[in-house]
Amino acid sequence: MKAVRVNEYGGPEVMKIEDIAQPAPASDEVLVEVYASGVNPVDWVIRSGANESLRSFLTLPMTLGWDAAGVVVEAGSEVTYLKPGDQVYGVPNFPGDGSYAEYCVGKATQFAIKPRSLDFTQAAGVPLAALTAWTGIFAHGDLQPGQRILIQGASGGVGSFAVQFAKSKGAYVIGMASADNVNYVKQLGADEVIDYKTQQFESVLRDIDVVLEASPTRNNRERVKAVAVLKEGGTFVSVNTDFPFNDELMEAGKAKKVKVALAANQPQQEWLKEIAELIDAGKVQVLINKVFPLEQVADAHRASETWHVKGRLVLNIKKISITA
Template sequence: MKAIRINEFGGPEVMKIEETERPVPAAGEILIKVYASGVNPVDWAIRNGTNQSLRSFLKLPITLGWDAAGIVEDVGSDVMAFSKGDEVYGVPDFPGDGSYAEYCVAKASRFALKPKSLNFNQASAVPLAALTGWTGMFEHGKLQPAQRILIQGASGGVGSFAVQFAKAKGAYVIGMASTANLDYVRQLGADEVIDYKTQKFEELLQDIDVVLEASPVRDNGERIKALSVLREGGIFVSVNTDFKFNDEMIATVNNKKVKAELALNQARQEWLTEMAALIDEGKVQVFIDKVFPFEQAAEAHRESETWHVRGKLVLEIRK
């Protein structure tokens, strides 16, 4: 089979299309015939090797991609949830070979039946970003109906899903984005929007229940501003798990009597199933910025690295 692999860390040019052996599913795993893979910042963070918290898990060579949609080709022993021919979506195992390939294997528990209303390209744009937002808001942030949430980076891959999930669950959503993306965030369903380029959110908001940091900004000073808008007992959640809280941030958390969490993505089948239902009910839409052919993975990475993507990028593995 063909797969896009790296044998060294570096720029987009280190990605090569190679012929490799088709994997065989072990117990508890499924083999997926991949039709499309989402393209995420974690893909190029792994590729360039500069993120030490990720690099310590990696053993080269490796196939990139941790967002997949396709058809079950084979199942390992003990797999009861899927049969050959099922259309699925989910997150391949990490660390391990990913979804920039014609086939990949993964733990069955990290996949679910894909939303019926989506094609493979659309479905591949969902899992990683959607699960990141879901894990942050509901597992760590404990977001409840009627609570007020501020979502920073509301127009990005994670933020786009977070806004919609929060609304679908009955929360009051305030989305932060750049001037050019405010209408898009309103389209997602945000009750209020804040332009981070021209407005100071810390002066406009108070008594917020949850803040979700889904922006690429890695600045503990900005995090401390976010803590200032929380009510007592409120929760700040960051999906930027590679950027730890500093001493000042931790001291502010304790003084203000709030909580702060770093939310590591959790790939759970039951969450993917619930998200598929929300999508099929029309409560959540999938917004794709661009679709790239398999041979243009390097161009997809360059686009992602601009941090100016609205929604998601997709790599089409096969038609």
């Protein structure tokens, strides 16, 4: 099968399309014929090899990609929920052989039936970013109806899903974005939007229940400012797990009597099912910015690395797209 392989760390040019053996599923896994794969910042962070904490988990050569939409070809002997022919979306094993390939394997519990209202290209833009948002605001933030949440990086891949999920659950949503994206975040459902370039959020907000850091900023002093706007008993959650909290942040959280948490993505089937229901009910929209053929994977990475993409980037793996 064809797969995008990384044999050495570096720039987009290190990715090569190679012919490799088709993987076989273990007893608790599914083999998925991949129709489309999402492109996420973690893909090029891993490709570059710049993050030491991630590198310790990786072995080269490897196939990138942790967003898959396609059709189940084979299910392991222990798998009961999914069967061959099912149209699914989910997250392949990490670390392991990813979804920039014609086939991938993953734990069956990391896949679910894709939203019926989405084609494979759209569905491929959902899993990783959506699950990251879900993990942050619900598993760690325990967001409840009527609570107020501040979402930093609200126009990004994770942030845009977080805005919609929070709104669908009855929260009051405040998004942070650049001036160019204010209207977009409002269209996603945010009740308020703060332009982070012209407004100091720590001066205008207080008594927030949950803050979700979903922006590319890696700055613990900015995190301390976010903690300051929380009410006592609130929660600060960051999805930037590659950037640890420092002592200043931990002390600020302790002094304010708030919870601080780094939210690692949890690819759970039940959450994928609920996300699909929200999408099919029209409560969550999936915006695709651009679809690239597999041969243009380097261009997809270059676009993602600008951090200025509104909507999702997707690789088309199969030439012929099949819809629900």
